[in-house]
Amino acid sequence: MLTSFPILSTLIWLPIIGGLLVLFAGRNNDTVAKWLSLGTALATFILSIPLWTGFDTTTASMQFVEQVPWIPTFGVQYYLGVDGLSMPLVLLTTFTQVLVVASAWEVIKDRVEQYMGAFLIMGGIMVGVFAALDSILFYVFWETLLIPMYIVIGKWGGPRRVYATIKFFLYTFFGSVFMLVAFLYMFYQSGSFSILDFQTMPLGMIAQILIFLAFLIAFAVKIPMFPVHTWLPDAHVEAPTAGSVVLAAIMLKMGGYGFVRFSLPITPDASMSLDWLVILLSLIAIVYIGVVALVQSDMKKLVAYSSISHMGFVTLGMFVLYDILEKTGSIQGAQLGMEGAMVQMISHGFISGAMFLAIGVLYDRMHTREISAYSGVVNKMPWFVMFAVLFAMANVGLPGTSGFVGEFMVIMSSFKANIWFGTLAALTLIIGAAYTLWMVKRVFFGPVTNENVEGLQDLNKREFAIMATLAVAVVALGIYPNPLMEVMHTSVENLLVQATTSKL
C-alpha cells in the first residue's frame, strides 16, 4: 500500500498548502494561525515516518519514486524519489519544521500568519529539494526557497536585516545560476534532465571540469565554504531564531547534499583532479574559521562560524576518498569518511538547530546576543543551562553525543589519506572546544553581575519540550548511530563506485 501512496508529494505539498491556508485563515487571528501551523507541521512529520519504516536498506536505487511528465516538450519531469543519502535529510527537515513552528509560538507578534506560512512553505520546498530527481525540478525548488527566506530575514530580522537578506539572496542566486547552465548543457548532451541519467552519461574532461566548477560555486556558496561564506554570519545574526535554525539545520545541508548527488557522481574525473581544491578549502574552513569563531562577541555569530567550520568536515569527509584510494588502493577507508560526512550533516542539523534555539531562548528574555551582557545564567536558569551545556558539548564533539560520531569518522579517514589532513582536522577538537567552552563559561557560569540576568525566568513548558526533544535526538544519535548508518550504507557504497568510475 505504501508504495502506491505518493508520500513524497504529500510531504512537499501538504506544508505548502497548509502554509497558504495559514496565510489566509490566520490573517486576523493569531491563534488559528499558530494551531493550524503546528497541526500541519506535526501531520507532515508523522506522514514522513513511513519513509523510515518502509525503507529498504538493501538497495541503492531510488525508493518511493513518483514520475510524471511535467513539460513533455523538454523532457522535464515531476520526478521524485529518495535513497539512503536523501531520506535522512527529508526526515530532518520535517522534524525541524515542528520545532521551528513551536519555537515561534509566543515570540513572534507581528504578522504571525505570514511568518508561520513562510516557514511551512519553506518546509515543503526543502523536502522537494532533497526528493527531486529531475534536475530542473531540483533547481525550481532550490531557487524558490530563496523567496520565503528572503522575506523572513528581511521582515522579522535584526537591525541590519535588509543588508543581510539581500546579500543572502544575491550570493545564493549567483551561485546557483551556473548550476543551471550546467544542467542545460548536460540536457543538450544527453537529452534528459533526469539526475540519474546525468550520473550515467559520459562526459569529456574539459566539460567535466567546467561542470564541476559550476557545481562547486553553487554548493560552496550554500554549504558555505571559505571564501564564499561571508553571507552566512550576516544572515544568521540578523535572521529571527527560527530562520537561523532552518538556515543552519537544513539549508546548509543542501550544499553537502549537492556534492554527493551531483558533483561526485556526475563529474567523477573532475572531482578526482580537483579534489585538492575542495580539501584545501575545507581545511581552511576547519582551522581558520574555527579561530575566527573564537573572537566573536555575538553568540549567534559564534555559532554561525562554528557551523562553517563543521561544514568543512562534511566536505573534507566527502573528498578525501581519492587520496585514500590512491594511497591504499581500496575504497574501504573512504566509506568511513563519506558516512562520517553524512552523519555529520544530520548531527549538525540537530546540534546547530539546538544551539540557535538556545540562543533564541536567551534573546527572547534579554534582547541581546552579546556574550558580555551575560554572566551566571546558571544561577537563574538551571534547566536551561543543563540543555545548553549538553548542546555545547555536542558541538565540541564529546563522545556520547552525535557530534562525536561524524567528526571521529572523518578524522579517522583523513588520517588514512594524509597524516597532515588528519592532524589539521583534529585541531578542531581543540579549537572547537576553545570557542564553545569559553562562550559557555562566560555566558552561563560565573557570578551574576547584571540585574537583567537577575530577573531571568527558567524555561517554560514549551521551551522545555523543544529542548528535551533535541537533547534526546542528540544523545540517541551519539550513543547508537547504527540505524542511521544502516540506512545510508548501501547508498554510500554505490556513491563511491560512481565517484571512482571514470566517465571519460
Added chain:
Amino acid sequence: MNFVIPSFAPAMPEMVLLALASFILVADTFWSKRYQFATYYATQISLVVVGFLILASFTTEQVFTFNDSFVRDSFADILKLFTLIVSLGIFLFSREYLLQHKFYSGEFFVLGLFGILGMFVMISANNFIVLYMGLEIMSLAMYAMIALRRNSGTAVEAGMKYFVLGALATGMLLYGFSMIYGATGTITFPEMAQVINSGKADGIVLAFGVVFVVIGLAFKLGAVPFHMWMPDVYHGSPTAVTLYLGTAPKLAGFAMVYRLLYEAMPGLVEDWQSLLIAISILSMGVGAIAAIAQDNLKRMLAYSGIGHVGFMLMGVLAATADGFSAAMFYVIIYAITGVAGFGMIVALSKAGNEFDRIVDFKGLNARNPWLALMMLITLFSMAGIPPFIGFWAKILVIEEVVKAGFTWLAVYAVITAVISAFYYLRVVKSMYFDKPEDSAPIEAITPALNWGVSLTAIVLLLLGLLPSTIIDLAYLSI
C-alpha cells in the same frame, strides 16, 4: 488585363477589426455624450469578437493571399490571440486610470484599436510594403496616444521624442529594405529567401541592407545602443499608455523580427547573428546595470524591459526554429508580466499621485498585504526566479543559446540576471521591510482593477507551475 479577386478569408480578422474600429470612431462622437462608457465596452467587445473569429478559423497551414503579400499561419494566429488577450487587460486597466486622472476620452480606445490593427498587419505581413504599413499604422496610433494628455508637458515631450526617434528608426528600416530589394529584386519574403540562398544577389549590398534592417529593428524593440528613447517615453507617458506601449507592441515587434530574419533572410544568418550577439550582450548589460540607479518604477521597468529584449534576442540569435520559438515564448511572457507590473502602478495611482516612484511602494505589505503579494509575484517573475513563469521564459532562451554553441553567452546572461535580481529585490524590500510613509490602508482604485491585477499575477504563478501548454503553443507555431 485580368484582375483576379483575391481570397479575403485569411484576412478576415483584420478586416472585421478595421470595420469595427472605424465604426466606433464615428459612433464615439455621437454616443460619448450620453453613454460615457459605450466606446470602452464596444472596444472590448470588438477584441472578443475578433478573438473568436481567429479561433474559429484557426489553421496550422500557411495561407497566402493578396498576391502573396499577406500570410496567415499558426504563428500569426497565436501571436494575434495573445495580442488580444493582453489588450483586453490593457483597456480594462486604462479606463480606470483615465477616469481617475480626468482625461477619459473615447479616442484613447479608438487609437488603441487602430494600433492593434497595425500590429495584426505586422504579424501577418509577408512583404516589405505590408510590414511597413502595419508598422506605421501601429506607430502613428501610439504617437497620438502618448500625447493624448495635451496639458502634460512630459507626455507631450515623450510623444515628440517617440515620434522623432521612431521616424528615424523607420527611415533606417526603409533604407535597409530598399537595399535588399535592390539586391534581390523582390519584396516578398519567401522569394527573397530563395534568391539569397541561390547566391545571385550582391553580397555587399545585402550585408549593408541587413545592417540597416537590424538597426531599425533594434530601435523599435528598444535594444542597446538604440534604446535611449525607452526610459524617457515610458516615464513621460501616462501610465495607461506606458502599459499599452510596453506590452502589446513587443509581440508585433517580435513578429517583425521573425518575418524578416527567419523567413526572409535565413541565408544571411552570419551577417545578422553577430550583430544580434553584440546587441543582446549590450542590452542585457545596460538593462541590468542602469536599472539599479532608477528611483522611478516606470523608468526601472523600462530599463528592465531593455534587458528583457536582450534575453529575447538570445533566442533569435540561435537562428533555429526552436530558438525563435523560445524567443516567442519569452516575448509573450514578457508582455503578460508587463501588464501585471504596469497594471499594479495603474491600480494604485490616484489623482495627484502617480504611484510610480519606488518610495511609493514602501510598506505596501502593511497597507495591503494582498496587493503586495501580487506585486512580489510579478517582480520575481520578471527576475526569472522559479516557480513563476518568467523563469521558464529565461531557461528556454538560455537552453537555445547553449544548443547553438554559445555557452559563454548563456553564462553572461545568467550573470546579468543575478545583477538585475538586485533591483527587483529592492522593490520587494520597499514593500515588505520598510515602514510606510503613510500607514493608511490602501486599496486598488476600483474592485475591477484589484481583480484584474490579481488575476494577472496569479496567472504568472499558475503558468509557472504548469507551463507545459503555453510552451507547446509557442513551439508548435514555428
